[in-house]
Amino acid sequence: MGNKITAEELKLIQESQGKITQALSQVGMLEAQKHGLLIHIQELNKEVEENKKVLQNSYGAISVNLEDGSFKNIKKEEE
Numbered sequence: 001m002g003n004k005i006t007a008e009e010l011k012l013i014q015e016s017q018g019k020i021t022q023a024l025s026q027v028g029m030l031e032a033q034k035h036g037l038l039i040h041i042q043e044l045n046k047e048v049e050e051n052k053k054v055l056q057n058s059y060g061a062i063s064v065n066l067e068d069g070s071f072k073n074i075k076k077e078e079e
Contacts, residue, residue, distance in 0.1 A: 060073065061076065
C-alpha cells in the first residue's frame with residue numbers, strides 16, 4: 001500500500017479540521033443573528049421617527065431631554 005501518516009497524526013488533523021468546521025458554523029450563526037438585529041434596529045429607527053413626527057405635530061420642533069422629558073424649542077436656521 002502507499003504511504004500513510006500514523007493513525008494518531010490523522011486523528012489530530014481530523015480533530016483540528018472539526019474544530020475549524022465548528023467555528024465556521026458558529027460564525028454563520030452569529031452573522032444570521034447580526035442580520036436579524038440590524039433589521040430590528042431599522043424597525044426601531046422607523047418607530048423613533050414616527051414618534052418624533054407625533055411629537056412635532058403636538059409641540060412643534062423640539063429637542064427632548066430623555067432623562068426627565070423636558071424639552072426645548074428648536075430654532076430653525078434661516079437660510
